[in-house]
Amino acid sequence: MFDVFLSYNSRDRDAVRILALKLRDKAVRPWLDEWELVPGDAWQKGLARGIAQSSSAAFLVGSSGTGAWEGAETMLVLNRSFRDPSYRVIPVLLPGAPDDAAEHLPEFASLFTWIDFRSGLDDANALHRLISGIRGVSPGAQGSAPIETARPVQQSAFESQLAAAVKRLGISEHNVPQAVAWIIGQVRQRIESDAYDTGPRIRDLLIAEEKEEVLDGVDAFFDELLNYMVPSRLLSTSLYISSQKINRMYRAYAPLMNPSEFSQLPGGDENVDRKFLLLHRYFSQRRQVLFLPVQLLAGQPIPRTSDALVYFAGTFELVLDDAFWSVFPHARAMIESPGGGELFGLMSEVFQHPDPLVYQYVQLSGLIGPGHRVTMLLSRKYLHIESMTAHTLARALRRHRMDLTGFASLDISPEGSPILQPLVCKLSSLPRFFSESEANI
Amino acid sequence: MMDRTNFVGTIIPFTLEEGEKKGKTQEYLINQFMGEGAESVVFGIAPLDDPTNNKWVIKLHKTTPAMEMDTLHYSLRVHEGLYPNHPLRMSPQDRMRKLTGEIMRRMRTERVTFRVEAYSDLLEQTLIVLAQQFADKYEAGTLQNDFLKSPILRESIDDSLLYRIQEVLDEDQIEPRYRDFFGFVAEQMERQLPSLEASGEILPLSKNPLYGLLGFHLAGFISDKELFAIASDAEFRSVLKPFHLDNFFQLIAMLFYTASGHARNPSALRTAAISACDLLEYVAGLYGQLNRHSIGLSKFWKAKICLLEQKDPDAVSVGLEAALPFLDEPGSLPDRHDVLIELVSLYETSKPDRALEYIDEAQQIEERLGIPEGQRTREIK
Numbered sequence: 001m002f003d004v005f006l007s008y009n010s011r012d013r014d015a016v017r018i019l020a021l022k023l024r025d026k027a028v029r030p031w032l033d034e035w036e037l038v039p040g041d042a043w044q045k046g047l048a049r050g051i052a053q054s055s056s057a058a059f060l061v062g063s064s065g066t067g068a069w070e071g072a073e074t075m076l077v078l079n080r081s082f083r084d085p086s087y088r089v090i091p092v093l094l095p096g097a098p099d100d101a102a103e104h105l106p107e108f109a110s111l112f113t114w115i116d117f118r119s120g121l122d123d124a125n126a127l128h129r130l131i132s133g134i135r136g137v138s139p140g141a142q143g144s145a146p147i148e149t150a151r152p153v154q155q156s157a158f159e160s161q162l163a164a165a166v167k168r169l170g171i172s173e174h175n176v177p178q179a180v181a182w183i184i185g186q187v188r189q190r191i192e193s194d195a196y197d198t199g200p201r202i203r204d205l206l207i208a209e210e211k212e213e214v215l216d217g218v219d220a221f222f223d224e225l226l227n228y229m230v231p232s233r234l235l236s237t238s239l240y241i242s243s244q245k246i247n248r249m250y251r252a253y254a255p256l257m258n259p260s261e262f263s264q265l266p267g268g269d270e271n272v273d274r275k276f277l278l279l280h281r282y283f284s285q286r287r288q289v290l291f292l293p294v295q296l297l298a299g300q301p302i303p304r305t306s307d308a309l310v311y312f313a314g315t316f317e318l319v320l321d322d323a324f325w326s327v328f329p330h331a332r333a334m335i336e337s338p339g340g341g342e343l344f345g346l347m348s349e350v351f352q353h354p355d356p357l358v359y360q361y362v363q364l365s366g367l368i369g370p371g372h373r374v375t376m377l378l379s380r381k382y383l384h385i386e387s388m389t390a391h392t393l394a395r396a397l398r399r400h401r402m403d404l405t406g407f408a409s410l411d412i413s414p415e416g417s418p419i420l421q422p423l424v425c426k427l428s429s430l431p432r433f434f435s436e437s438e439a440n441i
Numbered sequence: 442m443m444d445r446t447n448f449v450g451t452i453i454p455f456t457l458e459e460g461e462k463k464g465k466t467q468e469y470l471i472n473q474f475m476g477e478g479a480e481s482v483v484f485g486i487a488p489l490d491d492p493t494n495n496k497w498v499i500k501l502h503k504t505t506p507a508m509e510m511d512t513l514h515y516s517l518r519v520h521e522g523l524y525p526n527h528p529l530r531m532s533p534q535d536r537m538r539k540l541t542g543e544i545m546r547r548m549r550t551e552r553v554t555f556r557v558e559a560y561s562d563l564l565e566q567t568l569i570v571l572a573q574q575f576a577d578k579y580e581a582g583t584l585q586n587d588f589l590k591s592p593i594l595r596e597s598i599d600d601s602l603l604y605r606i607q608e609v610l611d612e613d614q615i616e617p618r619y620r621d622f623f624g625f626v627a628e629q630m631e632r633q634l635p636s637l638e639a640s641g642e643i644l645p646l647s648k649n650p651l652y653g654l655l656g657f658h659l660a661g662f663i664s665d666k667e668l669f670a671i672a673s674d675a676e677f678r679s680v681l682k683p684f685h686l687d688n689f690f691q692l693i694a695m696l697f698y699t700a701s702g703h704a705r706n707p708s709a710l711r712t713a714a715i716s717a718c719d720l721l722e723y724v725a726g727l728y729g730q731l732n733r734h735s736i737g738l739s740k741f742w743k744a745k746i747c748l749l750e751q752k753d754p755d756a757v758s759v760g761l762e763a764a765l766p767f768l769d770e771p772g773s774l775p776d777r778h779d780v781l782i783e784l785v786s787l788y789e790t791s792k793p794d795r796a797l798e799y800i801d802e803a804q805q806i807e808e809r810l811g812i813p814e815g816q817r818t819r820e821i822k
Binding site for chain 2: 243244247248251266327342344345346348349352353354355356357358385386387389390
């Protein structure tokens, strides 16, 4: 067994060797590839074994940047940490690491506290903190390096954004650190798990917060974070999953995926979910999944790129345009009549018509975060109509809003307005984490 | 689409799944609309002799034509005694007028191909034909851009086929080696379909009113009786042109050959083909003497389809014999010849004299058609 798996860019090998030796001197057993890999053994297999046999992992970022972070290694480590909350992941900045190193890390890694060796590998305080992290103990408890003399641990960019987002939700200033810690802790615990009753609820923790809607907002926001980080959550109750779009994207990107990690999957519905998750993972590794809920809440501008997956969470309204009225001229009377029986039938006619060419695309308009108006196009054939979605779609015909969450590709129309074409999207029963007034369409 | 509450007050034949009347089909009164889900609508039903009894419920799937139609479906009728002011109560003539109008509207606005299993099978068959006939040429780089004008595709290519090709491409439902080829086909179809159709170089069956009408019959919207009633209605006949009859015959041939091959559900194809023969014969009869050939063809091919089922050889021979008097014009000689040959093989042992008589006539036709002597039909041994 090893205490820590060392993940690094091979160009930083010299610095990593020195650090590994320092750890060994302190009775910490590091797993370093050049020490442990068996000549002739499959590299991938060896790495997987190293990760499995270590009780923590350190991501080391040096002057060469974050090249190694894009590999399967990263995903193996993160996968392990997702499944095993006791598995510790420690980002480490080596001497010469660029100031913006954090910006290039996988999103999830930014949840963890950094150890900063940028002033030199001889930094005893940083080494102490690293060893504490590896052993899972508080740095202050060992006494060899008094905590009060330690430089403050750098707050990750994610944590700063999270703090700002939580404030925006209305959490009182003094409760922000607690709320941020709660969200990070809960995300880590619940990732790839449906254990909703683990740990304290935010409303038990922040007793001083009296505003129920603020706490509801934090709950909703937390839910969005989970949807973003565990995209499989969206697959189980989706309103929509476009096998067409997923297959197309998978065909385009599968050759770029690491062949040992990602294999070409054949067609067929049974592989669509898997392909979507592989695509999500691929884009996440390259930081091409845009619009983390934190960023949505901060109102980050809509990027002008189509080479990305966009996470969205917003409030949408069905667009009943001229094309709709020309196909369903009799719909107006049904929509305007006070009774509900006919509306349900109209929903069937509009969204379940057996002729796929009668009404191919459903157009929605909405806001995905404060001030971000978008158009969304759904192909009718990929809508999943069951009792809950049928009810919502019937109401949508009367311009009732739908809360939707999902992943989409983003196109910019010739007029310059953003168009979302979802791969996966689900109805959200929770209130949106931005306020109703901001979502006013 | 029918207002759900309009079903209240109608009588529906139904087979109970439980209780003492289990398995027996009898009529019930729909006396309550109970609710609607994503896939079905629930009504309360009562026996006709106890119409206020709410003992049972019935769940009607939304995809059943009765649910989708504006006109009351032929399987239902209004209980006029208990619901004298029911909105759907009308004379049979008024109902038929409403039904004809509805079916004509549906034929103009909807593609029935996706509703009828036999039609969908033909769509799949066309994909196979495309791959068999043209994929090799495409790979060799010798496929010309005008391949869509090939006679074997003339009745089959339309926007439904294009949709299906795009679907199989998008859903990865196609063998990788055919992917590029079908991508090319889709591209060419997108580009050429409107002009090919406008110039009459393709005659898609889906644009034929008989194809649409038969489709709504096969999909369960109209009964046999209603099928023929609409076919003879002036509104329908106003959109029917003489070339539609020959064009519709191609549907019968395609259904027959697909049913003879490895179809998913050959019996659905045979049923569709027989209904198509009946409809063609009926409509051809409306045009009188001009369409003796179409009548003869429909009788002949109906018999051929019965032959596929191998059930009733007498019915087959009766059908073939009935075709002969209509195939008596010079243009009908090749088909008359084929009917005679079918009859010869049926009568070979049971009626050898008749078989000899027919083989003699078949030989005469062969001579008139200029078939070389060595290739003509031989005597029965």
